[in-house]
Amino acid sequence: MAKQRQIIQIDERVPLGKGIPLSIQHTFAMFSASVLVPYILGISPSIALLMNGIGTLIFIFVTKGGAPAYLGSSFAFISPALLVINTEGLGYRYALGGFVVTGLLMCAIAILIKFVGTKWIDAILPPAAMGPVVALIGLELAGSAAQTAGILDGEGHMVADLDPKVLIVFLVTLLLAVFGGVLYRGFASAIAILIAIVSGYVLALVFGLVDFSTIGGAGWLEKPDFQFPLFSGQAIAIIIPATLVVVSEHIGHQVVTSEVVGKDLLRDPGLHRSMFADGFSTALSGCLGSCPTTTYGENIGVMAITKVYSVWVIGGAAAFSIALSFIGKASALIQTIPGPVMGGVSFLLYGMIGASGIRLMVDAKIDYSKAKNLALTSVVFVVGLSGIAVNLGDVSLKGMSLAAVVGMLLGLIMYLLDKFKITNEYEGAEEEPEEVKDGARTFTK
Numbered sequence: 001m002a003k004q005r006q007i008i009q010i011d012e013r014v015p016l017g018k019g020i021p022l023s024i025q026h027t028f029a030m031f032s033a034s035v036l037v038p039y040i041l042g043i044s045p046s047i048a049l050l051m052n053g054i055g056t057l058i059f060i061f062v063t064k065g066g067a068p069a070y071l072g073s074s075f076a077f078i079s080p081a082l083l084v085i086n087t088e089g090l091g092y093r094y095a096l097g098g099f100v101v102t103g104l105l106m107c108a109i110a111i112l113i114k115f116v117g118t119k120w121i122d123a124i125l126p127p128a129a130m131g132p133v134v135a136l137i138g139l140e141l142a143g144s145a146a147q148t149a150g151i152l153d154g155e156g157h158m159v160a161d162l163d164p165k166v167l168i169v170f171l172v173t174l175l176l177a178v179f180g181g182v183l184y185r186g187f188a189s190a191i192a193i194l195i196a197i198v199s200g201y202v203l204a205l206v207f208g209l210v211d212f213s214t215i216g217g218a219g220w221l222e223k224p225d226f227q228f229p230l231f232s233g234q235a236i237a238i239i240i241p242a243t244l245v246v247v248s249e250h251i252g253h254q255v256v257t258s259e260v261v262g263k264d265l266l267r268d269p270g271l272h273r274s275m276f277a278d279g280f281s282t283a284l285s286g287c288l289g290s291c292p293t294t295t296y297g298e299n300i301g302v303m304a305i306t307k308v309y310s311v312w313v314i315g316g317a318a319a320f321s322i323a324l325s326f327i328g329k330a331s332a333l334i335q336t337i338p339g340p341v342m343g344g345v346s347f348l349l350y351g352m353i354g355a356s357g358i359r360l361m362v363d364a365k366i367d368y369s370k371a372k373n374l375a376l377t378s379v380v381f382v383v384g385l386s387g388i389a390v391n392l393g394d395v396s397l398k399g400m401s402l403a404a405v406v407g408m409l410l411g412l413i414m415y416l417l418d419k420f421k422i423t424n425e426y427e428g429a430e431e432e433p434e435e436v437k438d439g440a441r442t443f444t445k
Contacts, residue, residue: 008308010068010261022308023316025194027324029298029349030072030317031334037073037291041081043092045335046325047224048073051290053321055281056314059295062277065311066269068303069257070318071281074294076245076401077102081291084235096229098239099286105243106250106279114272121251121266123415127364128373129380129407134256135357136384136400137249137297141350149343165207166340173200173344177305193302193345200341209340215332222328227289245397246294248404250278253295256356259363260300261309301349304356372414380407 008014014022034052035045055071063069077099084095125133146152149170153159173196180192188195204210251266254274258265265274274295282292299317303309324331361377368374384403391397397405 006307008310008313010263010309010311011065012310013312014308014310019310019313019316021191021194022306022310022313023320025191025197025306026070026299026302026314026317027320028197028334028337029193029302029345030070030296030321031337033075033296033298034072034321035331035335037075037078041078041085041092041095041291043227043289043291044225046222046328046331047226047288047290049321049331050224050325051281051285051288052293053318053325055277055285055293056318056321058281058284059274059277060311060315060318062280063269063273067254067257067265067274068261068309068311068314069253069274069295070299070314071278071293072296072298073290074246074282074292076242076249076294077239077292080238080242084238087234087238090232090235091230093227093230094232094235095239096227096286096289097231098236099292100229100283101231101236102239102243102246102292103279103281103283103286105240106247106282107276108279109247110272110276110279113275114270118266118271121271124408124411125251125404126373126376126411126414127361128366128376129411130252130255131357131361131364131366132377132380132384133248133357133400133404133407134252134259134360135354136381136403137252137256138301138350138353138355138357140384140399141297141346141353145343145346145350147343148339148346150339151343165209169200169204169207169209169338169340170344172203173197173341174347176200177345177348191306193305193349196345197337197341200344201337204338204341209338210336211338212336214335215329217332219328221326222331224325225289229286242292244405245401246278246282246292247275248401249294250275252400252404253297253300255360256353257295257300257303259356259360260304297353298346298349300356301352304352305348372418376407376410376414379410 030052034048038045038048052072056069059067059069059071080098081092081095084090084098085092143152150166151159151162151170176199177193177196180188180195184192184195201210251271254265254271265271278293278295285291285293299314324334366373368377380403383406384399387398388402389398390402
């Protein structure tokens with residue numbers, strides 16, 4: 001029987017010789033997605049890397065080192081930010097003002113959660129709804145991983161003239177990540193993702209798929225491009241609806257991380273702390289010219305595969321991100337990692353997140369003989385995967401975000417119906433009936 005891989009706990013310090021490659025592994029996992037957002041918005045990736053690293057350290061500090069999470073560039077604000085940028089009389093600095101307001105609003109929500117607690121989450125998002133919402137975080141990114149790999153085009157169709165070399169690099173990277181986590185022993189099993197990335201990169205280099213042109217134009221030392229926000233009611237009105245998306249995303253990520261690490265992070269260190277840290281980081285990023293931050297699924301996937309949950313490792317990744325923001329050559333070198341390599345790794349990382357949602361439902365022992373549980377899970381999955389979108393001004397709710405909102409509404413209705421039923425049927429009972437206990441959220445290591 002294979003020996004079970006050792007778990008490195010949240011507060012556990014890792015020797016420097018092992019900690020450095022573990023931290024670099026996290027940095028590589030988040031890099032391509034995190035620099036894509038500033039690239040789309042037309043700002044320097046270096047400022048995003050700097051603020052992502054600072055935001056992650058803030059997150060660790062605010063949560064008292066009790067919640068492992070890496071904050072990367074948020075995709076939720078791309079559409080509204082582009083609209084602000086392209087609106088006459090506005091521009092990116094006004095989008096920054098909207099980011100600041102959004103971050104402060106998240107801080108206000110965190111303070112509210114501090115006083116009202118988190119029991120409302122069990123009421124409006126019971127495990128029958130939360131499980132599929134968490135699974136959708138990974139499942140809806142599957143297409144993105146395939147596009148990154150160059151297997152699907154921008155419209156989600158198979159690439160007609162797919163280069164066999166691209167497919168080979170993708171498959172080799174994916175298989176090394178999959179079987180490396182299973183077959184490697186000792187420290188190698190903890191850096192299976194890093195080994196897969198490096199091996200895939202070397203193979204891509206042999207096949208001539210690596211483009212080094214960006215390195216020549218990059219300097220050794222570069223100062224991040226700081227900008228400062230301007231405020232406009234019009235810009236804030238465009239940006240602010242995205243808050244609903246990132247709040248739903250944050251709760252989902254904290255739940256899936258709780259499943260991965262075997263600890264209820266919503267209660268300890270608390271959703272109010274993690275939400276406040278996320279909001280404060282977003283506001284600070286807006287103040288200095290970067291894009292909003294959010295907890296990153298890629299890094300959750302790395303933790304799920306490697307069983308390395310240490311905030312010291314996450315903090316090391318943040319330090320590397322800050323260093324990269326000032327070292328232009330190093331940043332450019334990482335950007336040369338071709339799509340088939342990152343796509344191969346992402347296939348596994350996103351799948352692990354989806355599997356965590358299924359694990360949540362299994363651990364909760366949800367009784368699907370009950371119509372309410374079956375309905376909640378079914379509707380949330382279909383809404384999330386159907387492609388339906390609801391527009392709130394200039395922000396579109398779709399996928400996991402829309403599924404979370406629908407799940408909350410249905411969960412609240414089911415809770416009220418249960419409450420009414422319990423009041424009439426069990427009034428005066430000394431113990432809560434079994435059907436109310438069903439679905440309590442549990443976390444197992």
